[in-house]
Amino acid sequence: MSSSAENPTLTTEITKPSTEIATETAQSAKKINLKTSDDQIFEVEESVAMEFATVKSFFEDAPSSTDTVPLPNVPAKPFSQVIEFCKEQIKFKANPDETEKKKSNSEFVKEKTNEDLVEMIPVANYLEIKDLLDVLNQAVADRIQNRSVEYVRSFFGIDNDFTSEEEALLREEHAWAFEDVDED
Amino acid sequence: MKSEVKMMLLRPWFWEGFQVFLFHGSIKEVQEIVEEEGEEPSLLDLPELALECVLERLSPAELCSMAGVCNSLRDRCRSHLKHKWGRVICEAAYKKWQCHIASGKRPSLLDQRNQKVFFGSLISMWPFSWYKSKCESVNKPTTCLTVDSIMAFYLSLESGKFWFRAQVYNRENGDVGFMLSCYDAQLSYDSKTDTFQARYPPYARRSIEEKHTLG
Numbered sequence: 001m002s003s004s005a006e007n008p009t010l011t012t013e014i015t016k017p018s019t020e021i022a023t024e025t026a027q028s029a030k031k032i033n034l035k036t037s038d039d040q041i042f043e044v045e046e047s048v049a050m051e052f053a054t055v056k057s058f059f060e061d062a063p064s065s066t067d068t069v070p071l072p073n074v075p076a077k078p079f080s081q082v083i084e085f086c087k088e089q090i091k092f093k094a095n096p097d098e099t100e101k102k103k104s105n106s107e108f109v110k111e112k113t114n115e116d117l118v119e120m121i122p123v124a125n126y127l128e129i130k131d132l133l134d135v136l137n138q139a140v141a142d143r144i145q146n147r148s149v150e151y152v153r154s155f156f157g158i159d160n161d162f163t164s165e166e167e168a169l170l171r172e173e174h175a176w177a178f179e180d181v182d183e184d
Numbered sequence: 185m186k187s188e189v190k191m192m193l194l195r196p197w198f199w200e201g202f203q204v205f206l207f208h209g210s211i212k213e214v215q216e217i218v219e220e221e222g223e224e225p226s227l228l229d230l231p232e233l234a235l236e237c238v239l240e241r242l243s244p245a246e247l248c249s250m251a252g253v254c255n256s257l258r259d260r261c262r263s264h265l266k267h268k269w270g271r272v273i274c275e276a277a278y279k280k281w282q283c284h285i286a287s288g289k290r291p292s293l294l295d296q297r298n299q300k301v302f303f304g305s306l307i308s309m310w311p312f313s314w315y316k317s318k319c320e321s322v323n324k325p326t327t328c329l330t331v332d333s334i335m336a337f338y339l340s341l342e343s344g345k346f347w348f349r350a351q352v353y354n355r356e357n358g359d360v361g362f363m364l365s366c367y368d369a370q371l372s373y374d375s376k377t378d379t380f381q382a383r384y385p386p387y388a389r390r391s392i393e394e395k396h397t398l399g
Binding site for chain 2: 146162
């Protein structure tokens with residue numbers, strides 16, 4: 001575990017994406033460059049990068065590789081949020097406190113939009129970050145909870161492809177499920 | 185009496201057959217539409233496993249509600265029910281359900297009065313109460329479920345209104361040590377506690393609350 005992970009100023013700096021590879025990275029073996037699908041390069045501490053099982057196995061397969069790791073399925077925007085999450089997780093690894101961890105996790109998802117959540121899930125899935133996936137899946141489920149179908153459609157970009165007859169039938173079948181939903 | 189219960193879990197193949205005639209969704213079309221729209225991230229674009237994980241966390245009522253969002257989700261929600269109940273529900277339970285449907289279809293609630301004479305003897309025998317409970321479960325006495333829908337089946341199971349046959353294994357700790365007993369029983373599910381109630385025919389009307397968590 002890198003000691004610098006506990007240094008907040010340093011960790012803030014490295015979340016910022018840079019379009020060029022900073023020259024100083026060569027001096028520090030503890031940082032890894034990760035290139036997103038939209039060609040942004042993130043300089044991430046090794047301890048954070050090792051939270052990504054996909055990246056970890058990349059280095060295990062090719063330990064001598066010092067090049068930038070391409071992440072072809074990962075766009076920059078959700079990736080920066082994923083890094084934010086993993087940095088928090090690392091703190092709890094060194095200092096396990098389930099209550100604080102839960103609190104931190106719920107804070108994390110609370111401020112995210114539905115769009116953020118849905119964009120982060122494939123990234124967490126691709127990078128195989130199990131904890132984050134659990135948190136995100138639960139968050140999406142919580143947001144669907146007790147909502148109308150119209151809400152679910154509009155907030156999660158789903159088209160209504162039922163014919164009006166099918167929809168009427170569904171409504172009749174599940175009349176109880178359409179009652180008492182929260183206001184959109 | 186507290187004891188652990190294991191249930192005889194049953195042939196999944198019936199679900200396959202069951203699904204065949206219930207599945208008429210067209211997932212491909214849905215995906216094409218979503219891809220064309222492009223811009224907005226969609227729940228349906230999520231990796232298969234992730235979407236499954238989200239659905240897993242929804243309550244039964246939520247699953248039924250989500251089935252009303254679009255065809256693709258309807259199919260997914262249905263396959264979830266299959267996942268939850270497919271291993272529990274046996275051929276006998278399905279046949280019993282079919283009986284319910286068949287008996288329910290003959291006299292509908294509306295023309296029941298006219299057919300009363302014709303079905304006189306039948307009606308006295310058959311689960312009249314079932315009709316009632318069916319309506320109660322939707323909290324709307326005026327609309328009844330479409331009885332042959334898989335969701336209606338699911339709802340009956342989830343609400344505990346539908347009793348189905350199963351074999352119940354009891355593991356008991358007696359004086360002689362560990363004992364395993366097996367009974368034929370009628371089960372109904374209690375979604376609040378995620379347990380089953382078992383009714384054993386030899387000890388008529390004796391109900392024992394048993395713990396069994398659906399995996």
